[in-house]
Amino acid sequence: MKFLVLVVENIRRNIVRTTLTSLGTMMLVLVVTLVFTVLTSLDKVTTEKSSNIKAIVTEKWQNPSMMPISYAAGLSAGAADPTDPKAVHPQDSMTWGFFVGSTESDPTKRGFENLFFSFIMDPEKARTMFDNIDVLTDDQARVLIDGIKKMKETRNGAIIGEGRLAKLKKRIGDRITVYGRNYKDINLELEIVGTFPKEVSQYSDSSMIRRDFLETELDTYKASHNNKPHAMAEKSLSLVWLRVPDRPSFDKLTEQILTSPSFTNPAVKCETSSTAISSFLDAFRDIIWGVRWLLAPACMLVLSLVISNAISISVRERRTEFAVLKVLGFLPWQILTLVLAEAILIGTLSGLVSAGLAYGIINGVWGGLPFPIAFFPKFAVPINSLWWGAAMGATTAFVGSFFPAWSARSVRVSDVFAKVA
Amino acid sequence: MSATDACVEVHDVHKSFSRGSEVLDVLNGLNLVVRQGEFVALMGPSGSGKTTLLNLIAGLDQPTVGSVQVQGIEISKMSEGQLAAWRTRNIGFVFQFYHLLPVLTAFRNVELPLLLLPLSSAQRRQQVTTALDIVGLSDRMWHRPGQLSGGQQQRVGIARAIVTDPTLIVADEPTGDLDAKSADEILNLLVELKNTLNKTIVMVTHDPRAAERADRVVHLDKGRLATQAPKH
Numbered sequence: 001m002k003f004l005v006l007v008v009e010n011i012r013r014n015i016v017r018t019t020l021t022s023l024g025t026m027m028l029v030l031v032v033t034l035v036f037t038v039l040t041s042l043d044k045v046t047t048e049k050s051s052n053i054k055a056i057v058t059e060k061w062q063n064p065s066m067m068p069i070s071y072a073a074g075l076s077a078g079a080a081d082p083t084d085p086k087a088v089h090p091q092d093s094m095t096w097g098f099f100v101g102s103t104e105s106d107p108t109k110r111g112f113e114n115l116f117f118s119f120i121m122d123p124e125k126a127r128t129m130f131d132n133i134d135v136l137t138d139d140q141a142r143v144l145i146d147g148i149k150k151m152k153e154t155r156n157g158a159i160i161g162e163g164r165l166a167k168l169k170k171r172i173g174d175r176i177t178v179y180g181r182n183y184k185d186i187n188l189e190l191e192i193v194g195t196f197p198k199e200v201s202q203y204s205d206s207s208m209i210r211r212d213f214l215e216t217e218l219d220t221y222k223a224s225h226n227n228k229p230h231a232m233a234e235k236s237l238s239l240v241w242l243r244v245p246d247r248p249s250f251d252k253l254t255e256q257i258l259t260s261p262s263f264t265n266p267a268v269k270c271e272t273s274s275t276a277i278s279s280f281l282d283a284f285r286d287i288i289w290g291v292r293w294l295l296a297p298a299c300m301l302v303l304s305l306v307i308s309n310a311i312s313i314s315v316r317e318r319r320t321e322f323a324v325l326k327v328l329g330f331l332p333w334q335i336l337t338l339v340l341a342e343a344i345l346i347g348t349l350s351g352l353v354s355a356g357l358a359y360g361i362i363n364g365v366w367g368g369l370p371f372p373i374a375f376f377p378k379f380a381v382p383i384n385s386l387w388w389g390a391a392m393g394a395t396t397a398f399v400g401s402f403f404p405a406w407s408a409r410s411v412r413v414s415d416v417f418a419k420v421a
Numbered sequence: 422m423s424a425t426d427a428c429v430e431v432h433d434v435h436k437s438f439s440r441g442s443e444v445l446d447v448l449n450g451l452n453l454v455v456r457q458g459e460f461v462a463l464m465g466p467s468g469s470g471k472t473t474l475l476n477l478i479a480g481l482d483q484p485t486v487g488s489v490q491v492q493g494i495e496i497s498k499m500s501e502g503q504l505a506a507w508r509t510r511n512i513g514f515v516f517q518f519y520h521l522l523p524v525l526t527a528f529r530n531v532e533l534p535l536l537l538l539p540l541s542s543a544q545r546r547q548q549v550t551t552a553l554d555i556v557g558l559s560d561r562m563w564h565r566p567g568q569l570s571g572g573q574q575q576r577v578g579i580a581r582a583i584v585t586d587p588t589l590i591v592a593d594e595p596t597g598d599l600d601a602k603s604a605d606e607i608l609n610l611l612v613e614l615k616n617t618l619n620k621t622i623v624m625v626t627h628d629p630r631a632a633e634r635a636d637r638v639v640h641l642d643k644g645r646l647a648t649q650a651p652k653h
Binding site (some may be wrong): 002003009012013320321324326327328329330331332334413414417 | 472476479481482501502505506509514516520522523525529533534536537542545581593
């Protein structure tokens with residue numbers, strides 16, 4: 001402790017250099033904190049659960065999955081054999097189709113700003129089956145509950161997330177026309193009746209329309225095209241969500257679905273949402289690998305070099321001082337420790353401040369780190385990042401300052417004062 | 422002079438330095454005895470080995486051949502660690518260019534050697550205050566070196582040298598960077614330390630006026646003792 005004043009005063013010696021080193025450390029710790037936040041969040045969502053499992057049934061051999069709507073009823077029931085008393089029946093279910101279009105009629109002006117992405121589904125299921133909405137209280141989900149109620153009364157009603165409403169410059173009560181992209185020549189006249197709860201960010205850019213409304217539109221198309229059905233008419237079911245209480249139930253459910261003769265053409269597969277997300281992330285496997293094993297270590301290497309550079313300059317400037325300390329009786333290891341302590345103090349404090357700011361601003365102000373792939377929610381910076389940041393700063397400072405510190409400990413008194421002889 | 426009177430005994434000391442393939446003999450069989458409480462000035466031309474001898478006496482370097490004893494302790498055989506610990510307690514070093522740490526106040530600079538000793542904060546404060554009082558800088562203890570004149574900085578350097586109450590003070594041209602008035606004050610202070618606290622002082626100097634203040638002037642030439650001149 002009694003050496004702390006010496007360490008602190010040496011850090012204050014060159015405020016500009018210390019500040020620049022700290023800022024460099026903070027920037028790089030921030031990058032690594034964000035990387036770790038994404039990676040740990042992905043690890044979390046791909047970790048298999050042992051209870052309250054959501055199973056996903058999709059087409060086996062084709063991505064994107066496009067199953068016939070005739071599969072919906074049987075799959076929603078878990079393909080349970082009515083004569084089998086041991087058959088597993090899902091606790092809840094939800095079917096999804098996807099309608100992608102634009103509010104812009106001119107194809108040349110279509111872009112992200114006027115994009116319309118919507119789930120085709122039974123609106124009531126949004127409250128009980130949507131990830132993270134299913135855990136909200138009724139008060140928290142009030143805006144959605146009210147929207148669902150209005151959707152039941154309005155066949156062409158749509159619930160649209162706040163982010164998308166802002167981009168479309170629309171609000172609840174407005175009407176919009178959506179020009180279909182995957183449902184070519186299907187244009188929907190929709191009335192915005194509600195939005196998703198603010199508490200759940202992952203649906204902010206998404207929408208929800210009624211399946212029976214789309215079916216009617218497909219029928220209308222067929223009638224106006226010489227009884228020729230729309231190309232998507234028999235492909236409008238993308239996936240089916242099934243909730244089961246535990247792993248054995250999931251295994252049994254999977255067996256029921258995969259052995260059922262009703263779902264063989266096209267064949268389907270059944271997996272947990274964690275497995276499905278893992279499969280989905282397989283497409284990004286190389287990027288994730290690179291981020292985990294190249295970007296993060298590269299940041300830490302650069303961080304070490306930044307600290308090494310600053311401490312090296314400082315040591316070169318202070319060779320005479322180290323010699324004086326040796327004359328006064330300081331041992332080489334004490335000088336090594338003093339230099340390491342300066343670097344580690346800067347690294348630890350900068351890392352802690354950086355992680356603290358990331359935690360406070362990203363979680364507190366932004367509500368999480370946006371990760372606009374699939375329907376991932378905003379990723380919260382984990383509380384653990386506070387010690388990650390500090391530890392990262394300390395470790396890289398230790399590594400970066402070790403050789404300069406070794407150089408300081410090796411200063412020879414007679415060499416430094418030789419000019420006096 | 423009896424052996425018990427001797428504070429420093431340098432016996433047949435040789436010191437060589439290697440520069441590439443060339444070996445430079447700086448000290449050649451030098452003998453010297455400094456009595457307890459004696460103020461000795463080392464003089465000689467550049468390269469005569471004054472500072473090398475001072476470094477050997479202060480335990481900053483080891484002789485190639487020969488022995489150096491300080492207060493009866495053979496320091497020429499000590500390890501680097503043993504020498505460092507020994508220096509803290511037994512040697513006060515005064516530099517020509519003061520070599521104070523610019524980021525520390527006078528108080529903290531003087532306190533530095535005490536950080537290596539098992540002393541409480543209160544004990545350290547007491548010793549530092551006493552040392553600064555002796556050199557007449559009690560009122561400047563919270564000033565940094567940059568806020569002090571050259572003479573004042575050297576006085577802080579002397580306070581740092583005496584704060585552990587060492588027997589031997591070695592000074593390498595302590596007045597070499599000072600004007601005449603400040604130099605005189607520093608020499609007065611060294612004499613006072615010798616007279617009132619019975620410190621043994623070995624001082625390297627080029628300045629005959631500074632050497633005059635010593636009890637004895639030792640001249641070195643080509644690594645050997647040239648003459649020893651007792652002043653009084």
